[in-house]
Amino acid sequence: MWVERVIELTGWEPLGISEDWAAVEEELGVPLPPDYKELYEAFGGGVFSECVHFMGRDEGVAFDFLAQWRVSLAVDRDSSLGSVSAVEPYAIYAPGGTGLVPWGATEWADEYFWMIDAGQPGDHSVLARADGGTWHRYAMSISEFLYRVLADPAFLPFGIARYGLDATFEPASGADA
Template identity: 30%
Template sequence: MDHLVGTQSPPRRPAGPADAVAALERALPGLAGLRLPAPRGIDWSGLEAELGVGLPADYRLLCELYPSLVIGDFLAVGGPAPGEEAGWVETTREELETVAEWCAEADLTVPLRAFPAPGGLLPWGASSQGDFFHWSTGPADPGEWTVTVASRSSVWWHYTGGAVQFLADLVGGVLEPWGLPRVRAEVAVW
């Protein structure tokens, strides 16, 4: 049986996207060495128009500054490559079909739905063990979206910070990793 165990909140919200990325760099000492020499130049306006929603600025900055990453040999997070934005949107739409199936099968007290439903889940990361990491989208600024974790152990939960802050807090041990293993502070290019 699936269950929504609760919501965790960050002790402090970052001042902006650069502050969130800096917090992740502090939590993952090897990350700064993987920083690209220049921003990637992803066509965010075209991608977001095709996807039908703007994405959080912290995630966009992470994708501009870093290649796709695997954290702790567990959690993969990555974004579109320049020139491949349409393919990324198509892959995301395919992933949304899986999210819709998971939401339909989950026996949650508060039902969740996949994007583009109002407040729907939009994936941004996955683990090597079958856990999924989403934004709970909403009418508010994407910077205010909640992270929703759907673990393979049928534990679902929310985090009221952004995706990059979630990664920093998960690796840094600030969060209780409900349904997830502890994540080592190691990072590699995916």
């Protein structure tokens, strides 16, 4: 339902991308949110409204959520950097554990993650923070969160509709931007 709303809002023609989700989920050790897969299959990775980055698969490192997760996990586990996590008080998800996986960001340094708990597969809360500040937890799907960011001016602090930006989508086109 929410994926269709994002498609209608942007006037996008779904791409019908095929992905080997079994391989991705095997690496993570948990199933991905079904609506994330639907969003990716419809849009691929790219930018909504010229400012909201949506990470997909294989669109270059900047738009590949798996590549971003691997880098974040390596940094989170690097003892030479100390014991502080970039996502305090959380940690980046490690297979079999509990933690965050990035799936989006904005030009204004907002960050979007889903919380994965290997002990509770299928529960994918959205966690977001504005410009490195306070964390906000949403018991909603990624597609509902994205729709509200794009269309709901009262969805604070993340709604961009209050800025009068058109709801558009620009695919990453394989760029390493």
